[in-house]
Amino acid sequence: MSIKFKAQAKRNPQDITLPEKYYAAAIADGEVDLDILAEQIAYECTVTESDCHAVLLSLERNIIHSLKQGRIVKLGRLGNFQVGLSSSGVDTIEAVNASLITKARILFRPGKRLRQLLTGLTYKKAS
Template structure:
């Protein structure tokens, strides 16, 4: 399994007169939603109180496998996980290849309730 990427042209925001450079950008290869994850987990374990830990481990394993396959993982109201890439820039689309990728990361886009949490936070300076 592999995460797919494509060349993406970007201008230098500090000097827009410079020519565009091309960067590797991750592209999603399908989606996995909460219902599909629940179905996959149901085949691996039962959901009883004593199995709650096993269910959480199975969820983690399924999220990892889906991200490894380049999919977006949608966890309903919780939010979405996706792989993101950073790469070196090159002058042409044809020059973009996997060796230019310098960093990969897991992006999390929180759902509405989690985003609302940020607006309701209070802050206190540590002493």
């Protein structure tokens, strides 16, 4: 199996007057949703597909709930989820407040096995 990629033109964000350069960009080759994951998990163990689906939905709800409370969600070998923030900078520590926050995002730090997946990948240019 190989990861498909295509050439993608991008401008330099520091100097948009420079000519575009081309970079390799990964192309998604389909998707897997909760229904498919539940079916695959059920096939590999004695739990029913509907039970797997219920557990995955509950996992999603609980991850969201914990992230809203500012917690790090540790999923063992899978990895960790955490909320990250971007903000405007100010000159003093006293001037830092919530109004400076410009964006929130969800950070995912993959576990060791997921990180190791990246070392064994092969690539194929899409036609």
